[in-house]
Amino acid sequence: MKKTPELSRRSLLKAGSAFAGASVFGVLPLKAFAQSMGLAPADHCFIFAYFSGGWDVLLSLDPRDPAVFTPERISETRILPDYGANPGGYPTTIVRPEGSNIDFGPAIGNMANHFDVMSVVRGINMNTVAHEVGYRYFLTGKEPNGAAARGSTLATEIVGQMVPTASTKVPVPNVAYSIESYNDRYPGYANALRVSSQQDLLLTLAPSPTQLDSEIEQALIDLKGNKVSCEADLYNSRGLVGQYRDSLAQMQTVLGAQLDKYFRFANVNGDSAELNAYRAAIRSAYGLGDGTNTTTPAARAATAAAALKLGVSQCVSMNIVGGLDTHFNRQQQNATNQRSGWNALAALVTDLKSSEHPNGGKWMDHTTVLVFSEFSRTPLTNSTGGRDHHISNSCMLLGKGIQHNRVFGKSGDVGMAAGLIDFETGLPSPNGQAILPDHVVATVMKAANIDYSITRVEPLNGLLA
Amino acid sequence: MKTVAFAALVFCLAGCSRETPTPLPVGGEVKQVELPGNHPPLTTLPDPEANGGHAGRAPRRISVPQLKQSIITTTGREWAKLDDLASSLGKADYAITVSDSTEANLVFAKFLDDGAREVCKATATEDLLKPQGERVLSAEIPDGVGIPSDELLQRNLQSLALRFWGSSLDEAELSTWLNTFKTKLYPAADASASKRWQAWGSVCVAMMTDQRFITY
Numbered sequence: 001m002k003k004t005p006e007l008s009r010r011s012l013l014k015a016g017s018a019f020a021g022a023s024v025f026g027v028l029p030l031k032a033f034a035q036s037m038g039l040a041p042a043d044h045c046f047i048f049a050y051f052s053g054g055w056d057v058l059l060s061l062d063p064r065d066p067a068v069f070t071p072e073r074i075s076e077t078r079i080l081p082d083y084g085a086n087p088g089g090y091p092t093t094i095v096r097p098e099g100s101n102i103d104f105g106p107a108i109g110n111m112a113n114h115f116d117v118m119s120v121v122r123g124i125n126m127n128t129v130a131h132e133v134g135y136r137y138f139l140t141g142k143e144p145n146g147a148a149a150r151g152s153t154l155a156t157e158i159v160g161q162m163v164p165t166a167s168t169k170v171p172v173p174n175v176a177y178s179i180e181s182y183n184d185r186y187p188g189y190a191n192a193l194r195v196s197s198q199q200d201l202l203l204t205l206a207p208s209p210t211q212l213d214s215e216i217e218q219a220l221i222d223l224k225g226n227k228v229s230c231e232a233d234l235y236n237s238r239g240l241v242g243q244y245r246d247s248l249a250q251m252q253t254v255l256g257a258q259l260d261k262y263f264r265f266a267n268v269n270g271d272s273a274e275l276n277a278y279r280a281a282i283r284s285a286y287g288l289g290d291g292t293n294t295t296t297p298a299a300r301a302a303t304a305a306a307a308l309k310l311g312v313s314q315c316v317s318m319n320i321v322g323g324l325d326t327h328f329n330r331q332q333q334n335a336t337n338q339r340s341g342w343n344a345l346a347a348l349v350t351d352l353k354s355s356e357h358p359n360g361g362k363w364m365d366h367t368t369v370l371v372f373s374e375f376s377r378t379p380l381t382n383s384t385g386g387r388d389h390h391i392s393n394s395c396m397l398l399g400k401g402i403q404h405n406r407v408f409g410k411s412g413d414v415g416m417a418a419g420l421i422d423f424e425t426g427l428p429s430p431n432g433q434a435i436l437p438d439h440v441v442a443t444v445m446k447a448a449n450i451d452y453s454i455t456r457v458e459p460l461n462g463l464l465a
Numbered sequence: 466m467k468t469v470a471f472a473a474l475v476f477c478l479a480g481c482s483r484e485t486p487t488p489l490p491v492g493g494e495v496k497q498v499e500l501p502g503n504h505p506p507l508t509t510l511p512d513p514e515a516n517g518g519h520a521g522r523a524p525r526r527i528s529v530p531q532l533k534q535s536i537i538t539t540t541g542r543e544w545a546k547l548d549d550l551a552s553s554l555g556k557a558d559y560a561i562t563v564s565d566s567t568e569a570n571l572v573f574a575k576f577l578d579d580g581a582r583e584v585c586k587a588t589a590t591e592d593l594l595k596p597q598g599e600r601v602l603s604a605e606i607p608d609g610v611g612i613p614s615d616e617l618l619q620r621n622l623q624s625l626a627l628r629f630w631g632s633s634l635d636e637a638e639l640s641t642w643l644n645t646f647k648t649k650l651y652p653a654a655d656a657s658a659s660k661r662w663q664a665w666g667s668v669c670v671a672m673m674t675d676q677r678f679i680t681y
Contacts, residue, residue, distance in 0.1 A: 210582035219649035244569035
């Protein structure tokens, strides 16, 4: 098994001086830091963004023209966009930026402006309207057993197959931020660093508040490195102790790098002016205010970008926004929450589009993004004005390996039912197939150029670049 | 099949022993060890053929409630932040996650290290003020002996190993621990009054973050 790189005292000092010497904020400090630490960002990175609770795709990825789908026609269409019901400055009709081949709903926010690097998949048949089932289905690309996930999560598959090598020195290749992660067949390196809040991430990356004398610290490290008794080895008969030892080694690497400083977005008294200026640039780009609120979608997006660009991670999966399970009242809450998630992602894409990747080109050219939710909401409102769970769904794919400015698939104009789609053209066809989460996951794996046979389906070939 | 399972267990243990193992009888039958008359009945090991080639169940990492109780049992005090970190340590919240995760992953390793330091510092600091009979981490060391003798140190290390892991250190490992304590931990901690807790406190951290503490 490959070990994560050890960081020497010398490389830490080099990192500090490189950072202090960087004069351009934003990209350069990160690049200088990563290079001097011996961290090399992966050539192909991934972000999986989950909208929790079941999004209303009429508000974002699969809109309908309210002038056509009127209240008077609902007995015929079974669809009611009801866009006028959303106060708060939302558009009341379909959003389509100039040059875009993709229509968006009113809650899409700034994300619509990135049509040039995305595709939207519509008419996905989720085969479920249960939260955990749809969520785990999209995470793994395998229909769960009841509510129990089967197989590894997509991020784990990617990291597991793209074994970190000396040239991709990412110390924490797989981060799962408020999202589930499964590993059913790969060694410990593919396990996600699973955190439930940014505070937990910082606690993971920061040294313990209770420090021991440096000689004692070193003695403890040496002691842990010793061969222990046979009895202890017996406990490793199925890898558990090996996983723990890997985790301890990973911990030493992460702590040695003092990575926590670069994930704190509020200014810290006593830190260098350059470091605080880097933080100010991030706060401005992501709209983070003073940087102390780490629970917002924008803060999560900024964290994901920092993890990739610093060379800390290759795959970041995150629950970017929740509060979408809006059965009651009108859709204002769904629209508000979706828009905050989309705007956070838009800031992330803007960042990736404008940042240089060390291997050439922009970061967006080296990153594949999948945005998904467990299912969508009914095209008709219920008696309280809310929307219930709907089996047909949409998702968004962006970046490397995916065609851009493209709609693939279609939901029906009656009840937004999932239909049969030709996987080459992306158009409805009586000879086509239903698009399932399996196909979307296979498409991402194919885009990553890894084995997608675990999905037991073919990817959406027409969507691949 | 009971015989096969027993043979597999004997084979595993023999492979780990430092002494030359007695060869298994060829073509014969391995006889089960007679248990003492008042010994409670033992559960038969599962058939290895039906158990992925293993004679027993897989080792498991302790869950968060088990960890909480283990820390209380071994040190007599709670890890104050454990409940706040429980979700990241793998405890199900029954809202987003409905089953406990018992992966020994990076987050678990780091947080356990933090927790061990917090609890061990408090325990070791308090020990410095207590008479021998009431101490947790240096119960075998009499008051006012300066650097204790090897015999006392070994006895204390064995008592801690039993306390934290439920098993003793074997000869080679005991020698390593003794040497580390005498040449590194004790001198560094003895250098100033504010560091004195670190002598046995660091042993506590090492034992609490050892794989034997978190597996069963």
